[in-house]
Amino acid sequence: MHVAAGVLVDGAGRVLLAQRPPGKHLAGRWEFPGGKLEAGEDTAAALVRELDEELGIAVDPLSFEPLIRVPWSYGERPLCLDAVIVRAWSGVPAALDAAAIDWRDPRDVDPSLLAPADRAILAALRLPEHYPVTPSDVSVERAATLVRAALARGERLMQWRLPSVSLAEARKGAAGLLPELRRFGASLLLNRDIEGARELGLGVHLSAAQLRELDARPLPPSQWVAASCHDADELAMAVRCGCDFATVSPVMPTASHPGAEPLGWPRFAKLAEAAALPVFALGGVGPHEVAEARMHAGQGTAGIRAFWRA
């Protein structure tokens, strides 16, 4: 079953949520307005029809921007949910079909109130397009300087990965960044250090090996949980562990992993489309490849080298 979901975004960056009416599948859960594709329809045509039927608004498909495709299963038939950003419409949205509608800042939405498949849509809305990872061969102090400069440049999501120092030292360095992170409203994810992330209220970036040992999400929804994945099995594990997003690597040849065979964009796209969470392209890519990544079902790009040259 193919379902189209429209993410209406207003001038203040709020999104329109609709509450599923009593008697329907997932009654009471909040979702993005839309519905099943009818015979002969594509996603855009279905959305134009559904947004008219459910909200009484007219939308122009030329303004649609694909956000994320979420494969999901509620135990019956598998579902493919295509979420599309809608920025322009005419008319005032009304709850013609929903129990209620509500404009919400994506940062304030409680994911547990959403239809489960929509948690990936919410994560895609809240995540930026860049995910820089600190260089491996620098001191804690140098890494902190780089993160501060990146915050000033506008980066809002970064991974704190310092393989050449102890977890305790890395944790101490991250603690020193808390005031700036708060001031910029930015997120830092500690590489592998679940305890440190709990202690500091930061996110965590898990290795594929850690995913194998976890059976549940290690942190509350307010702290990011991400994972390093390389194939479809690892992506499925990341979804099972309740990860918010993943990196998939190596997309291109990279000096840090000279032996690894790069996936290339077509295989990256297949993996990203089949994963029920946002995926950043990693490996031999940087800020200049964001458009390429988005064209291939990615959230954006992650990287070490290319992000710190600026």
Ligand SMILES: Nc1nc2c([nH]c(=O)n2[C@H]2C[C@H](O)[C@@H](COP(=O)(O)OP(=O)(O)OP(=O)(O)O)O2)c(=O)[nH]1
């Ligand atoms: N419309 C919509 N459906 C969603 C979202 N998330 C999600 O899991 N779903 C699921 C719920 C349903 O199982 C399926 C869509 O069914 P629907 O009942 O909304 O479709 P429809 O409007 O065509 O409904 P109907 O004609 O069967 O009454 O997709 C979402 O954000 N929007």
